[in-house]
Amino acid sequence: xxxxxRTPAGTADETHAPRPARHPxxxxxxxxxxxxxxADHTGGVYGSMLAASVIVGAGTLGSFPRLELMLLLxxxxxxxxxxxxxxxxxxxxxxxxxPDRAVVLRVCxxxxxIVKAAVPPALAVAVGPVLGLDVQGGQWFALSVAVTGQVGWxxxxxxxxxxxxxxxxxxxLVNLVLGLVILASKLWLKH
Numbered sequence: 001x002x003x004x005x006r007t008p009a010g011t012a013d014e015t016h017a018p019r020p021a022r023h024p025x026x027x028x029x030x031x032x033x034x035x036x037x038x039a040d041h042t043g044g045v046y047g048s049m050l051a052a053s054v055i056v057g058a059g060t061l062g063s064f065p066r067l068e069l070m071l072l073l074x075x076x077x078x079x080x081x082x083x084x085x086x087x088x089x090x091x092x093x094x095x096x097x098x099p100d101r102a103v104v105l106r107v108c109x110x111x112x113x114i115v116k117a118a119v120p121p122a123l124a125v126a127v128g129p130v131l132g133l134d135v136q137g138g139q140w141f142a143l144s145v146a147v148t149g150q151v152g153w154x155x156x157x158x159x160x161x162x163x164x165x166x167x168x169x170x171x172x173l174v175n176l177v178l179g180l181v182i183l184a185s186k187l188w189l190k191h
Contacts, residue, residue, distance in 0.1 A: 008149075014033060019048070031173070039162055041154075041156040041157040042113075043112070043113035043117070043152075044114070044116060044149065045117075045150055045157060047081075047115070047116065047154040048121075048152075049179075051075065051118045051149070052143055052183075053182060055143045056067070056186040058072060076118065077115040077118030078115055079118065081112065083110050084114060085108055089104060089107055117150075121143070121145045122142070123145075125139070147176070150179050151176050153175075154175040155172050
């Protein structure tokens with residue numbers, strides 16, 4: 001059960017409650033730290049993994065494979081961002097009270113890292129020709145960038161949560177293994 005704050009009238013209000021799934025170190029009674037839109041990196045882990053999966057699933061695209069893959073990465077990131085914002089705002093909270101504009105904007109900012117994580121792989125696809133990569137080489141480069149981003153975002157999220165060094169390393173290793181599974185699936189699907 002998520003922690004709830006009390007409004008002056010004494011009714012439960014989850015629209016302003018801290019997000020324990022994103023900040024497990026904060027207990028129900030812990031004061032919430034100031035929120036910064038760039039401080040929550042967990043969406044970047046998810047967004048990077050999503051980008052890697054899109055690259056694996058894209059395979060051969062149409063007449064303009066680089067442009068199509070770039071658009072697919074960015075649009076998929078945007079759609080999943082909207083889905084996360086929607087789920088966060090209109091899940092159990094809608095039954096309590098519709099969110100106000102400030103809450104909607106805060107949630108949009110908090111979930112924006114999902115879209116930000118799609119940008120480096122999309123840029124990798126764009127610079128592939130400059131690096132002399134064909135379409136398939138550009139996809140592998142973008143996939144490598146996505147997996148690297150996934151590991152980087154996970155370390156940033158663990159550091160933000162105040163995790164000790166060994167947990168930073170563990171987080172990086174777990175995400176590296178997950179990324180390698182995605183890379184292996186691309187190899188497997190091509191055979």
